[in-house]
Amino acid sequence: MFSSCADPNNLHGLTWLLCYLTTGKHIDFYWSFLTVLTLLAVTAPVALAFGFGGAMMSRSQRLPLRIIGKTYTAMVRGVPDIVFFLFFVIALDQGIEYFFHVVRCPDWTEPxxxxxxxxxxxxxxxxLNSSAQIWxxxxxxxxxxxxxxxxxxAFASNVLYGAMQAVPRAQLETAEAYGMNHGQVFRRVLVPQMWVYALPGLSNLWMILIKATPLLFLLGVQDIVYWARELGGAKTSAYAYxxxxxxxxxxxxxxxxxxxxxxxSELVLTRIQTRLSHGQATASGEAQRKAAA
Amino acid sequence: MSCLQTIADYGLRSMGMGERLLPKTDFTLCQQFTLIGSGMMWNIYFGVLALLFGFVLANAVAMAKASNQMILRKPAEWFIFIFRGSPLFIQFFLAYEALVLLPRNGIELFGLTAEVSWLSRAWAGALIVLFLNTAAYTAEIFYGALRSIPKGDLEAADAYGISGWSRFIRIQWPTMLRLAWPAYTNEAIFLFHATTLVFFSGFPAFRQEGDALYYASYLVDKTFNPFIPYPIVAFYFILLTLAVIRLFGAVNRRLNRHLPSNERSKIKVRPQIIR
Amino acid sequence: MKKLILTTAILALTAGASFAETVRMGTEGAYPPYNFINDAGEVDGFERELGDKLCEMASLTCEWVTTDWDGIIPNLQSGNYDVIIAGMSITKERGEVVDFTQNYIPPAVSAYMALDAGVDVKSVPVSAQTGTIQAGYVQESGATLVEFATPDETVAAVRNGEADAVFADKEYLAPILAESNGQFAWAGTDVPLGDGVGMAFRKSDSALREKFDAGITTMKADGSLNELIVKWFGDTVATY
Incomplete structure (x- = not known):
């Protein structure tokens, strides 16, 4: 990083530390924080989408869909996430490659x-094997x-399912009385109203997600735990530092x-909760109204 | 070798009984089920004891957090924040690193030497971490429940002249427990799941005595096939979870027995807590 | 599964080999001086140098990938890389699921390292890395096996007293012992384990294996392998 770090053996005290903390490996460590944050930012909406799908299936009137939805949701409560992580990634990877295998190499005869x-x-x-490392x-x-x-x-599905059930029945019946069909009731009444009920659960989920990121290294991502272990371990003079x-x-x-x-996260989520509760017929909305009055 | 023989040899392997050496060849399904099942005893040991001790501490912490006195409230808030705000994975690691720093020869106190090296062993050290961790999560649940006790209940108690300790023990505490029970059930389920982390971060396994996940990794390492042992662990955990739900459901029914049937709180498994 | 922790290192294509095949080399990156991540964040060590040399000789493009030890064989079989070159001892059990090249490090000894040279390594707690041949040996020897996920932790366990000795490849322990200012000492007697260290391939990849095997034969014949061994392990170790 710095030209003065060229020969670590001659460095002492603070300069040594400064050079040590700016080695290529440490820079990778600092980047890995960004990796974790990126993963959080990407995973949260994707998980929400999966959860939405799961919740809709659990509410479906068709039995097979409902069974799939319920099974998916129930899965998380039975199996520790770590066990799931340990074999699922390999299974997913092989599944994807098998799909391409069938599509791209129909003439392949070997098992x-x-x-x-x-x-x-x-x-x-x-x-492809020859693709650049970045891929x-x-x-x-x-x-x-x-x-x-x-x-x-699956967790989100649980929360959203609960939130959908929590929307007062009268609201939906009123909408039906106005002649809305099933889809319209869902889109125009149920979904907009459920978020207030879902937010506490979703906040919780966000906290859970943050705390699950140390397991990322199980999935083979070079995350902060991987680097902390790698950098922290005792180093012999085979290393520069x-x-x-x-x-x-x-x-x-x-x-x-x-x-x-x-x-x-707590600060931000409290703020969102306050804003969402504003004018709502819930206990906290009522408390806001009283405080203002 | 028959399956019964295998169970006799390896059924208590995780406790250090039976065959000294783990199987090296074959790895029949029977062996895999037996070994992993034997490891489950550790998961149950950690889960049950941490829940029992944690329950007691959680009551104290929840009351401290609800207290008006700063000197009680602040430490409780910090305790809850630190254990709920950081991943269990890292708590295990730090606890292990800290516990191995304790002097090997014991601590001299008033001429007596207290042996402390056992604290860095999983059965004690990991149990302490799990105990504190579940106490923090449970305390937060109980604290929330304490605050949502219906005002009317307390006013009725006042009207009957019930106050102080007797009001707490006869009105507040049972109501708190009743309100908190569904969420507490989730905490129990996820605590059992969390026990799989014990031998995964920090705490080493001695004499190849470990939990279900430890034996599953051993078998994967020997058979090079992750698709059998890990699903077996999943299978055992589903059974364990069902048992926990049944047990806590029975307690829940008892806590709610005085209520009309339409007001009883049902246990819904929601992801309130995981680490 | 413990998957692909990726490090980039593309060997410069030799002129003329325009359609060079890309081979992905899987290693652990935590076992100096065999393989480790250097301060620049790249795979380094004896095996890095050897692997690059062999790839150059066979006109292959090689990329380095690091992965956790316990997932190293399943990931090879799943096709996440093509070669394991990670200080892996050739054993019969492993030989049933993967194919090894001839060894590129002669059958080596494993050694016990302890704070006190006099400990009885057959009865005290001895630390070893999970899933290594050393771990299996300690359990069979009658000592109390204490298992850790990384080699580094096994040594730390002796420092903090959790175990009384660590059992690992002697070449791995030697530099640690040399730099411990007399803190560590060898204990017990050295134990020859395994049939040397080799590179592992999928059983179906015999063409690729033969290329590397031929390279090792050449390097053994012209003495360059010995030079490499001496460079990384010192001149006291066994050579060819």
Whole structure:
């Protein structure tokens, strides 16, 4: 980074530390914070979409759809997320490649499963073996997003289903009395009203999502936990900056990061809740009205 | 080797009983189910004890947080914030790193030497973390419930001349428990799920005695096939979750037995808590 | 699964080999001096240099990928990379699911390192990395096995007293012992384990394996492999 860091062996004290903290590896560490934040930003809407789909299916009048929706939602309460993460990514990856294999190589005769080996034709590899490294990274990231979104989508589905049920029945009946059909009632009355009921649950979910990100390294993303472990471990002089075991300090740093994230989220979410409750016929809306009066 | 023999050999393997060496060949489904099932005992051990101890502490913390006195309220708020605001994964790691720093030879107190090295072992150290963690989450649930006790109940108590401790123990506490129970059920479920993290971050396994996930990883490592052991863990956890729901449902019915049937609170599994 | 932690390192294409095949090399990146992530954030170490050399000889384009140790074989079989070059000892069990090249490091010894050279390594708690041949050996030896996910933690466990000795490849422990200012000492006797270190391939990839195998044969014959071993492990270790 700095030209003065060219020879780490001659550095001492603060300059050593400064050089140490700006090595290429540390820069990667700092970037990984951005990776985590990006993942949060991308996963939240995707999970919400999955959750919306799950909630709609659970409410469906068709039995098969309802069963799928309910099973999906029930899945999360039975299985620890970590177990799910451990085998689902490989399954998803193989599923995608198998799909391309069938599409792109219809003439392939060798078996795809050979004992434990999973072998598709070279054209079906996602991304192709020869693609630039960046595509492999992006693909890994996308797999992580989908896996996270599937798990947390099930949570969101639970929350949204509850919120849809919480919208007063009278509101929907009134809408029907006005001659709206099923879809119209759903779009114009149910969905706009449910958010107030869903927000506490969704806030909770956001907090959960933040706290689940240390499991990202299970999905093969180079996240902050991966780097904290890698950087903190004791280093012999095979490395340019040998040091003893500093993992404790790195993890304390992570602790501060997560606590800060939680605090900021709490502040923002409280503000949103206040705004959403404004003028609503709920306890907090009533409290606002009284305070103003 | 028959399956019964396998169960006899490995059924209590996670407790250090039975065969000393884990299976090295075959890895039949029977072996996999037995080993992982044996590991489940650790998950149940951690979950049950942390819930029991955590329940007691949570009551105290919830009351402290609801207190008018700053000196009680502030520490309770911080305790809850730190344990709810950070990932359990990192709590385990930090706790382990801190616990191994304790002196190996024990601490001298008034001429007596207190042995402390056992604290860094999973059965104690991880249990402490889980206990504090669930206490914080439960305290927040109880605190919320305390604040939503119907005003009328308290006014009625006043009218009957019930006050102070007796008001708390006869009116407030049972109502709080009743209101908090559905959310507390979720906490219990997710606490059991969280026990899979014990041997995954920080705490090492001794003599290959670990929890369900530990044996599943061992089997994956030996069979190189993740598609059998992990779903077996999932299967066991679904059974465990169903058992927890039944048990807590029974308590819930008892807490609500005085209410007319349409006012009883039903347990809905909602993701209030996970780590 | 523990998947693809990716590091970029594309070998410059040799002129003429315009359609060079891309081979993805999977390693752990946490086992110096075999393989580690250097301060620039790239894969480095003995195996990096060896792998690059072999790729150059076979006119292949090689990219380096790091992954967690416990997922390293499933990810190979799932096709997330084509080669494992991660200080992996050749064993019969592994040989049933993957194919190894000939070894590129002679059968090595594993050693116990402890704070006190006199400990009885057959009875005290001994730390080892989960899923290594060393972990299996310690459990069978009668000692109390203490398992950690990374090699680094196994050494830390001896420092903080959680275990009385660590059991690992001697070449991995040697630099740590040398730099510990006399804190660590060898304990017990060295144990020869495994059939040396080799590169692992999917069973269906024999053409690729033969290319690398041929490269290793050449490097053994012209002495360049020995030079590389001496460069990274010092001149006290066994060579060819």
């Amino acid at each position: 795809v499963r050979n004992g434990l080996e999973f072998r598709v034709c070279p054209e079906a590899k996602v991304p 492999h990274s992006l693909y890994g990231f996308a797999l992580a997003v989908v896996t996270f979104a599937l798990v947390f989508g 040998p040091h003893p075991d500093w993992r404790l300090y790195y993890f304390l740093g992570l602790l501060v990061f997560y606590l800060a994230m939680t605090k900021i």
